[in-house]
Amino acid sequence: MSSGTGGSYWADKALPSVFKHELLKRYLPQFGGMTSRQSHDKRVIYLDGYAGEGRYENGEPASAEIALRVASHHHARHGLTLECFFSEAQQKSFDRLQKVVQHYQACGVLAHAHRGEVDGLLDAVVQRAVGEPLFLFLDPCGLVLPQDRLVDVLARKRPQKRPATELLMNFSMMAVWRLGGHVRSEKGNERTLQRFDEVCGGAWWREYFADAAASRDKEGAAEDAIEAVAAEYARRLARRTGMLVQSVPVSHSPRKRAVYRLVFATRSQYGLWVFGDTVARARDEWWKTLEMREE
């Protein structure tokens, strides 16, 4: 299963990314503001684990530059350090990302770009965040880290309420759709299915598609199965980490099914409330952009 960005991904921003970035742009400063007092040196640690290029070819900021701008603003206005870590596996994307990061480093932002897989950086970031609030943003094109790995960080290494730990991650509905096809086909690739077993923390998800295969309305049943798998994934993450988990659908248009869900996890009721408010504002911007593009 592809894990890189191809074609015109970085030419300019697609509608799902409009929503994702509006959410990040609004929520990250709030997380910094809400949690910086939990740190002895007003430092908050941020990881963008699948960072991409940092900026679109048309000059618009992508996730990395959004965080760097928040860090720069927080530093100048509130004396707060948002220490940013970025990992990117593809050399070409990394080279572009590094240029963006270097620009902000030169302006005094504490940021680190790592060429390689997020799995290789995660433990070092968690170590760096001992005694500090930590925000993890995991936004792959395909499959995210195994749930056991997330549970190890969230429940074993960061079980406490303070300093805060939060997660925002992309759960690809397109990937689940394709994988559901593998379950239903006799020629389904077992290695691909096992990789998704790891993401889900077990093979439980396969049963949803086996049921769909037995249904008369296969297409409709498969759509229901995708939604059910995403909901069960969130429930399991909540149960295994003891966190409050919410997920929101992200799509190209109101008439199309979600390409992914953004899964948010926190231990703070207030964080959940602020997140909900931010989702509503981001959705508003998404509608405005949709209308503008349709015109």
Ligand SMILES: C[S@@+](CC[C@H](N)C(=O)[O-])C[C@H]1O[C@@H](n2cnc3c(N)ncnc32)[C@H](O)[C@@H]1O
């Ligand atoms: C959806 S794009 C990231 C978009 C970016 N977060 C944004 O919103 O602007 C996913 C990126 O993750 C990279 N990638 C894929 N697998 C990775 C891994 N295991 N570790 C780090 N980066 C990875 C891809 O090369 C791609 O650039």
